[in-house]
Amino acid sequence: MIQVFDLNVEGRELFSLSFGDIVPYFSVYTGALAAFVIIFILIAIFSLPERQMNIAFGGDAYYAKEVNVPDMRFSRFMAIACGAATLGAMVTGDIFNFTLFAVMVGITNIGIVAASGNKHVLNAAFQYGIVAMLATVPLFGGAALILATTGSLSIWVLAGAGVVPLLAKALLVLGVMGEGIAPLYIGKAEIIRAQGAPYVLMIHFSSLLLFLRVIEIVLVI
């Protein structure tokens, strides 16, 4: 039987933790990603948000928007939750568990911008929320297909066996695209106009990392 780390996709095994049926692991690849997530969680915890510069209409004057503290606290809480979910998605060794973390990333992403009062941002967040909800269908559908066709959800068992149907892989990638990178970022770009650098950065960060992880999963299984 081929092992995950014989596949020459992601480097050596560094550490694994058996946790019931779900066995999280660190390879060189996922370990590097997890280290980045931790750095960004720390930045989100300890960094204060920026104050956006606004130009007063019809003149040369400009002013800095003030930061609303309760809103900032909520965004920070959501950003940390988002970071934790991303960390979970990076290290988990199980496909259904990964999809659950992906869904959590999707919902916290909306939470981060919920504190913003800007109408355009909230509009875009609403559209993005619809896509995130839609995306659970291909995401869980992909996982369900993998379970039904192979009888297993563990990346360790599926690695290198080549039994996972192409449809399931496509659905997984599509689901992560919906949760994270809403197609081509058309919604993302508007969402990211919201205030608060470390938190809004987390939205982008989490979706890129989800995408990186799903590529690893698709190449391995």
Next chain:
Amino acid sequence: MIHRISGILSNFDNLSRVYAVLIIIVILGGIISIPSMEYQGDRLYPKTIDRDSPLDPYDRGGEPFERTEVLAEYPENSPELGFTTAYLTPLAIALATTTPHMGTTIVAHPGGIIDEILYVTRGLDTVVETAILFVAFAMASYLYRRRDDE
């Protein structure tokens, strides 16, 4: 040409539409490939599906309980206590007796199917699911309270 495509893509009101089109393309392609897949049910609960039962996809088969140890406050209100169908509402019972194609919707979502099958061995999944619910609840309560403030 490129300009027209980018015009469509740049409007985020089209976001869900673009995404839905992508999903439809993949699923249409996938439906063609379904006959080539095999069903491997080793790790799922064994079940024999009775196609004639009014509870068709939700009737799991197996030995039905005759008697349970559960004490009910009002036994007369739940005559089928101990069965998976003990908690059907009157509306659900009416639906179940009239048509075999409608029932509870817990497993209507693909995630629900996996949940139902795999809860026994997968503790971390239940933790993550609860966390998702908690986050959703936190967002909802935050938005609600903010509306109160204004």
Next chain:
Amino acid sequence: MMKRFSIQLFAIISGVILVIASAGAHLGIIAPSLSAVIAILIVPVLLISVGLLFAARLTDGDIPFMGY
């Protein structure tokens, strides 16, 4: 605020660590992977502190905040 002295300290310490790490990797005392990880973590510290050191004579090592 960061004073000139602490910046000098940072620059020297990080530079020494980096030289030791690469020399150790060449001589085979330190594993190459460990040396690489050290380099990744320390090079930003070195570059930023060396840069601040160059600039330090203008501000005596302080990083003031620019007001708008």
Next chain:
Amino acid sequence: MIEYILAAIFAGLLLHGIHRKVIARVQGRPGPPIWQEILHTLKFLAKETWIPKTASQGVYVGVVAISIGLWVAAFALLMAGESLLLLFALYVLHKIVEHGIGLASGSPYTKFGAIRSVVSAASELPLLSSVALIYLITGSLMLRDIEAYQVINGPLLLPALPAAIALYMVILSKIHYGPFSIVEAKELVSGYWTEHFGVWRGVMNAAFGLKTFVLLYAFVMIFIGPVGVPVALLLVFLLMISLSFVCAATPMLAPYDSVTVQTVTTALVACYIIYLGVFA
């Protein structure tokens, strides 16, 4: 390690200088001397340094440190012959750096640069398809295995031509003054790094020099194979000049058009991969 890193930074900055020189000559201008970017970096390092009062301090400084750490990591990866997938991941994480730099200061110019950087996330997708194609051909993503494969089977450039084109597009979209460099278009002053000055700018210049060197060297490593350092450097130089010609001869695309072009490229390469996977 550190000696290689510093050498690579200087080589990368020299490449940037050559890039500017070639563009200028193609457009009939004299252009700056080729060591201009090195001087630039040294000059910025010796300038007075602040943190803007409106900035998010942690992000403002942290992201600069991350950008240099990121490309040092990528360089170490090339030297160790580790996973190509990880190189891809670091490249994608560079997007976060651009975005973070843009968001940190609160200035509208950098904010727009950051938003454009998010929009142009499609520029990463061609790299993904080239990684997948290489995996399909060589059966491994370890750079050392890819090199070993090329020693036996000859350069990958011809069998994996679509992947090479995709990677070329990726490098093109990251190079300055290119048709896809919408994140630092001149209508946004300097794009996302407008508000980083002094030491921060100098360190970022160094990081981007390293980035250019790593990306070009990775191209040579993946598609030409092990040829020895002097020949590889010559190839990197030729590659840079070809990129400069492209940059000099093309206008900058509108932001969304640039995204569409990149996505279409990815889709074409993906079609080729599916064709290979199904019929070959």
